[in-house]
Amino acid sequence: MRVLSILTVFALVAGTDAFTVPSTKLGAANSVASVPLTQLAASQVAPSSSLKSSSNLSEVPRGGVVSAFKNMDIPLITYFIFWYVGNYYYNISNKLALKAAGGKTGFPMTISSLQMGVGCLYGLFMWVAPDARKRPSITFDDIVAMLPVAFCAMGSHSASVFALSAGAVSFAQIVKSAEPAFAAVLSQFVYKKKISKAKWACLPIVIGGVILASVKELDFAWSALISACIGNLFAAFKGNENKKLMTAPGIKDRLGSVGNQFAVTSLLAFLMSVPIFVIKEGSKWGEFCTLYKTNPIVSFNLVASGLYWYGYNELATMTIKKTSAVTQSVANTAKRVIVIVGVALVLGESLDPIKLLGCSIGIGGVLLYSVIDNFVKSS
Template identity: 75%
Template sequence: MKISTSLAVLSVVAASSSAFGLNGGAKNLARTTTRAVGAFQKNPAMVQPVDIQGNRISSSVVLNDVSDAIAVRGGASSAAEPAKKAPLDLGLIAYFALWYLGNYYYNITNKLALNAAGGKVGFPMTLSSLQLGVGAIYGIFLWLAPDARTKPTITAKDLLKMIPVAFCFMGAHSASVFAMGMGAVSFAQIVKASEPAFSAVLSQFVYGKPISKAKWLCLPIVIGGVILASVKELDFAWSALIAACIANCFAAVKGNENKKLMETAGLKDRMGSVGNQFAITTVLAFLLSIPVVAIREGSRFGEFCEMAKTTPAIWKNLVASGLWFYGYNECATLTLKKTGAVTQSVANTAKRVIVIVGVALVLGESLDPIKMLGCSIGIGGVLLYSVIDSIVAKK
């Protein structure tokens, strides 16, 4: 029992380290096993095994028996009889857990940093830029650290092509932080759930990619739910509503631009991994955010530095939110890469519900029945929008 528990823990740790860009885990285990078997073949034991008649058993028989035993216990499988799939994918479970946990703690630490820095009259653009800076430093660290992550081999032309995606990524993140600073986190999340409506309009009329009629029919449900959830918030959260809508616009453009970018010949190979792609995007987004910070809050940057010196809650939650933001986004990418479209939709919907309810309880935000009804309708509409085409196709 202790051995089984230890193996399970090692599997989760290996998956977790992979999610945050670290190599190792299962590869090292396989390497060690291969080395051990090789050593056994070259240096047989001085005391050889014998059968019940006292005859010595050859090493090839022993090795076959060992191979069979490994196959039974979930190790290497023979060509004649493929190994059965494990009932649980511990790596995928770890990705889901880290994605949800990271998103949850990001929203909490982000809101705490915003409140400590002055709330509605504080420094949302400065905080969002520095969060990207924390992620950029972490991404660069993974390239420099030994055996952490292979460096990309992209060209200057690749970087230029990535600028539109990075700019939209920066815009979506900054507008989201601004929305959370102006109103409740739960309200900003509800409005951000309507992103498919913005994406549908852009895909149809700007990028020339038509959306099915079934998807169009789902959009009134999404928009209606957002309006209903906004009824109790409109007296103080107009700025949050507008900022969240701007974030949706940036996110929708980013999605379409990213699809175009990934069609560039050889770009995926030069990037090397999804983690490298996200790290490069984060670094570029941070650099692009600096001029925006200078224009909007540059004259008050000295005030922000003094406030951060006297209020540890600002820089502590700033660093924490930056790391959580980078980590959960990479875990989300790894999770969605291992699952199908329907699973992605359900996972995104479940994540948003958990964040809305959990953060509201922790931060003492309003959970008015009408607000929650609108939230349920809007997020349910998003889920339906995501899977409606597959449902219609089956019929």
């Protein structure tokens, strides 16, 4: 029931690309409250000691609490909340499915591909459901232009799932926190986007924190470390290719919304993943089907993790539209802290002091990397 209730909220939140709180109604409701009471009193009665004491009301800011709520970006706050919640539950359900299916020697690529497939079914449903989401009117050339993003999305997700199957969730998340280092190298040397010296100075802190966190990692595995690094590389490529796609003339208008962009990208990523899992684990497909039918831990958590994966990623994509890159990076950093600590407590993973120290240094370095340019410019 807990999963169904959360997914229902995902459908309500992610199903619409944006919603706003009408300010005219709130403004009308506050119009009377915003008039100082002393003005009304002074026009009808003579001043008295009681009225003089009440004259301080005119110093209270107009609108009060209602005005503060009126100025809040409720959609953005909702996106952030359910992005975090979805990512938290995704990591738990994903790890449970992988463990029940045999870990890294089981079916990580099959589970990774089917997770994207489950998410795509939700995306397709949003196109056919009444009044849910308008279908995009993209061309074949648009699809070709989106293939690099889709391939990188597929590579990032598949590598991350394999890393989670080979080691602890907390360890994979710590390594994933070093993604800015990969993004900086690619931006500087591949996409020719200059990275400031201040940002470069932050990268040794990030990498040092990851190394320190790995020293006493009880579930350390080279396969998990290498897979997480490959996931970082694909994620860095995906970020840069996504920016190129968003600036491509006409594609944004034909897609119609951020939700449609993510849906099409996910669908293409899923189709690309099918040949890979067939080649790698296709010979064990019958064994997986039997496991899926007989083991409810695998079947339930596979479907749940697919829906969580799609929901939180779509909400994260929506936050990009409403915030800056710096805000996105800081929010992503905070998300990893919650996931590392929360999932470790739920799944009983190690939280050695050295590991926590390295995690703190690495994630703190990521946070500094995100905001350092703003500090340098203001100084």
